[in-house]
Amino acid sequence: MVNWNRKKLGDKEYFEILRSGIEKFEGEKEYLSTSSIEGNKIIAPEGKITYLKRPSRANMQPRLNSVWFAKMINTVKVYSFTKNNEHEINKYILSTGFCGILCNVQKVEPKYLEKIFLSEWFNNLKDSLASDKAIQKSLNNKDLENLEIPLPPLPVQQKIVKILDTIQSAVEVQEKIIEKTKELKKALMNLLFHYGLSGLRIKEFAGLRVDELTSSEIKKLGLKLKKTEIGEIPEYWEVVRLGEVCELRKEQVIPNPKEKYVGLEHLDTGESRIRRYGLGSEVKSLKSKFYPKDILYGKLRPYLDKVAVAEFEGLCSTDLLVVAADEDRVLPNYLVELMHTSGFLSFAIGTMSGTNHPRTSWDSLRIFKLPLPPLSEQQEIAEILQTIDQKIEIEKKKKELYYELFKTLLNKIMNQEIEVDQLDY
Secondary structure: OOOOEEEEOOOOOOEEEEOOEOOOOOOOEEEEOHHHEEEOEEOOOOEEEOOOOOOOOEEEOOOOOEEEEEOEOOOOEEEEEOHHHHHHHHOEEEEOOEEEEEEOOOOOOHHHHHHHHHOHHHHHHHHHHOEOOOOOOEOOHHHHHOOEEEEOOHHHHHHHHHHHHHHHHHHHHHHHHHHHHHHHHHHHHHHHHHHHHHHHHHHHHHOOOHHHOOHHHHHHOOOOEEEEOOEEEEOOOEEEEHHHHEEEOOOEEOOOOOOEEEOHHHOOOOOOEOOOOEEHHHOOOOEEEEOOOOEEEEOEOOOOOOEEEOOOOEEEOOOEEEEEEOOOOOOHHHHHHHOOOHHHHHHHHHOOEOOOOOEOOHHHHOOOEEEEOOHHHHHHHHHHHHHHHHHHHHHHHHHHHHHHHHHHHHHHHHOOOOOHHHOOO
């Protein structure tokens, strides 16, 4: 086991704890609240602010070589400003929900401190010291000053950063693959639900990309289309209302403790299958009954794109609609893929009502008009799209493995269980 020196974050030879207060600026900047950060990445700024018109919490000034972490309990959100993103210093103002630490770069590598703040070791320590005097339990500056971190020599810090950044780069590669595959699926959905398998075969024959295939290209290459209230579709397809080919299952029962239970938290956005579930023992009130091949649909915003086909019998939250398809006319797998399209999502959003918890209803959704090819073509369309889902799932598992490796290695390093000099990267 290695034995590194430990330094307090209040040690001014190494660190400076940044206080609230920002420099006056002209024009607009972007405001980073704690919800703007996920892990160590900016997901979405809270919005644009001016110096005079800004939230009271928009009061922390970024500095070169500063590292920031969300001080609330059970929250892992970290961001740093180094030479690599120096241009962002004048772009953002941070929330007072962050603690900022300025590093003496002669002794501390800022990206090493970022890794410290991402570690389970640090966050367990942070949470144990958090005070409940604020609205949300969080770390205060007095406790922060006395918080000690392991601080190896600067070259070792830099090596740790390179090793962990290599793994994080692999995670980012997987994220890009997943996003590209999702984009491909969206393009294919647009093609398949407008022109069917003939459109796909024409695309392949003509050597065109999915996004290059237009109605005029389709007509030139011989697919006969007809105009309908939902746009042009193959002439042998039908247009039907959702309520003509499905019905709402209204059966509600008292939970059996051993029965499988599905809530909104068990469904993933964009997935077509239920991959996890709880047990009836976790719930007390009446719940909706569902059976294999039923469709579960999240009727609350922002969960309208949580929809999946059940492969088992069980109970579900009343925040999910249970829809049974008439399989002589429409296949559940085809319908679920269609309910993931932007067209259906836009329609569902347009039918929502309620202020505190906006939701849609079966009475609203049942009038949705959908394209209906023959059953055999529905099956092929569903299989094509599910093959892409399987590809996405494989890439997600790879990403999870890299991320688990990152967390495990990071925590072993923070606990000084690894001789960093012996690691290659």
